[in-house]
Amino acid sequence: SEHVISLGRYLMQPFKTLFIVLSEFLFSSVDLDVAEEYSALEEISDEEAAGISIPANIPPASNSLRDYVDKSETLTKLVQLGVHLWKLEQRPNVGSMLLRLDFNTDVAPRLLFLKQIGVENSRLGYIITHNPFILTADLDNLQA
Structure with a gap:
């Protein structure tokens, strides 16, 4: 193939x-x-x-995630949530980590967890911008 x-x-x-x-x-x-x-x-x-x-x-x-936003459902939805990709791409390894994520299997369950513990929709972008590795954290560890 x-x-x-x-x-x-x-x-x-x-x-x-x-x-x-x-x-x-x-x-x-x-x-x-x-x-x-x-x-x-x-x-x-x-x-x-x-x-x-x-x-x-x-x-x-590319030196910027901006070039991938239209090609990646995950990046598109993160931008819609208010995540500042320009801040994240300045951090080592964060850009490549975000490109590997699948929205439905990686991001959505963690967003639901944040909602369950009382995080308001308007704060999700801020939280992910400041702690993007929450998107790869084990859900069991987050819930503990």
């Missing part, structure tokens, strides 16, 4: 290439049944690396 990505192939590539491949991985469908056939340590030639194509609707590289 053309969507199967062996990330190990790209470990020796420049950071920009790795970022592009990660973007492609995050925003494409991956056939996990076929993915088992490939080695994570398989190397590719410079020509193969140069031939990697990225769908036009995905920014090839």
Whole structure:
């Protein structure tokens, strides 16, 4: 399948290439049944690396989450909640963490938890802006 990505192939590539491949991985469908056939340590030639194509609707590289908001349901909904992405992208690892989140499975349950403990809708954006890692915290630990 053309969507199967062996990330190990790209470990020796420049950071920009790795970022592009990660973007492609995050925003494409991956056939996990076929993915088992490939080695994570398989190397590719410079020509193969140069031939990697990225769908036009995905920014090839960006210093800002703004370029991904229209492509990511999670980022779109976080902005609607009042989360200040420009503040979060200045913090190490937060941007890539947000891009990996699925709104329905990762974000929504934590928002419901915050609502259950009395957080008002108008405060959700502020809380996530100041503590984005609550979106990856284990729900059992939050409820304890």
